[in-house]
Amino acid sequence: MNVSLRPRRRPRARRTLAALSTVALGLTGLSLTACSADSTDDDAAGDTLSVAASFYPIQYLAEAIGGDNVTVTSITPTNVEPHDYELAPKDVTALSSTDLVAYVPGFQPSLDDALAEVAGPTVVDLSEAVDLVPHDGVEHDDEADGAHESTQADDGADAATTDPHFWLDPVRMQSAAQAIETALAQADPDHAADYQANLAELTEALGGLDADFSTGLAQCERTTFVAAHAAFGYLAERYGLTQASVSGVDPESEPSPAELATVKQVVQETGTTTIFTEELVSPKTAEALAAETGATTAVLNPLESAPESGDYADAMSANLQALRTALACE
Numbered sequence: 211m212n213v214s215l216r217p218r219r220r221p222r223a224r225r226t227l228a229a230l231s232t233v234a235l236g237l238t239g240l241s242l243t244a245c246s247a248d249s250t251d252d253d254a255a256g257d258t259l260s261v262a263a264s265f266y267p268i269q270y271l272a273e274a275i276g277g278d279n280v281t282v283t284s285i286t287p288t289n290v291e292p293h294d295y296e297l298a299p300k301d302v303t304a305l306s307s308t309d310l311v312a313y314v315p316g317f318q319p320s321l322d323d324a325l326a327e328v329a330g331p332t333v334v335d336l337s338e339a340v341d342l343v344p345h346d347g348v349e350h351d352d353e354a355d356g357a358h359e360s361t362q363a364d365d366g367a368d369a370a371t372t373d374p375h376f377w378l379d380p381v382r383m384q385s386a387a388q389a390i391e392t393a394l395a396q397a398d399p400d401h402a403a404d405y406q407a408n409l410a411e412l413t414e415a416l417g418g419l420d421a422d423f424s425t426g427l428a429q430c431e432r433t434t435f436v437a438a439h440a441a442f443g444y445l446a447e448r449y450g451l452t453q454a455s456v457s458g459v460d461p462e463s464e465p466s467p468a469e470l471a472t473v474k475q476v477v478q479e480t481g482t483t484t485i486f487t488e489e490l491v492s493p494k495t496a497e498a499l500a501a502e503t504g505a506t507t508a509v510l511n512p513l514e515s516a517p518e519s520g521d522y523a524d525a526m527s528a529n530l531q532a533l534r535t536a537l538a539c540e
């Protein structure tokens with residue numbers, strides 16, 4: 211191909227030969243500016259990559275990296291708890307006409323099933339990039355009183371033993387961002403330079419968040435916090451904290467009396483003064499536990515849906531403040 215073609219002199223050639231613009235972008239940073247300034251040409255017509263993210267944190271990453279070159283939708287509707295979200299037939303149909311789907315297997319079995327059925331989208335499995343591991347609270351189904359629960363443990367070993375909540379660890383979010391950038395650049399090489407630039411910016415912002423958490427949680431009176439459900443295992447591990455939770459990994463599951471007794475004991479032994487609740491789950495049990503132990507309640511957002519105001523970074527900063535208050539950090 212004619213690499214010496216100068217796109218700025220021959221804009222028509224650039225429009226007709228889309229592939230050449232990639233070459234041009236690689237050659238000079240100036241053409242990148244020229245390209246976005248020229249957005250009046252029909253670059254956008256039908257060219258936008260459609261991305262379906264399984265739920266909010268992945269949607270946030272895809273939007274930040276994809277910018278104007280992608281149209282991102284969340285498969286789980288806003289304000290719907292994504293654990294065990296059941297896709298409607300129309301969701302499955304919509305998936306088949308999507309260019310790219312980004313998700314974590316094991317978190318939403320109904321989506322796993324749908325993706326096994328649909329042909330068409332490029333499927334981006336983020337689980338390897340974010341290095342999912344088991345955490346306490348995720349395995350609580352298997353404990354001593356659970357003889358009658360044993361079928362649950364046989365049901366998909368991965369989902370039962372690894373913790374899906376990688377997005378509450380900013381460092382794992384950086385890895386997920388990298389994986390999404392790679393997938394977008396492969397699917398839409400014409401805009402690879404945009405994706406790379408957006409990734410760099412996002413990686414820096416997430417790095418800043420990580421630094422804030424490290425500093426903000428370094429000197430605290432307590433290190434154990436009580437969450438509504440076991441979503442904060444990666445966060446706890448990253449910043450040297452210990453998570454206890456009212457419910458296990460599934461926010462909808464009611465804790466057994468034995469589990470409640472265990473959490474109550476943790477609250478009393480660690481001098482915990484705050485029981486965390488979350489927006490999409492009834493605070494009833496957490497409030498009862500707080501009342502019994504003389505603690506108060508506060509919100510810690512597991513970011514399983516878009517926050518009511520602001521975005522992921524804002525909600526994570528609010529989480530940091532909530533933890534600092536609860537743990538009496540300096």
Ligand SMILES: [Zn+2]
Binds near residue numbers: 293440461514
């Ligand atoms: Zn969760």
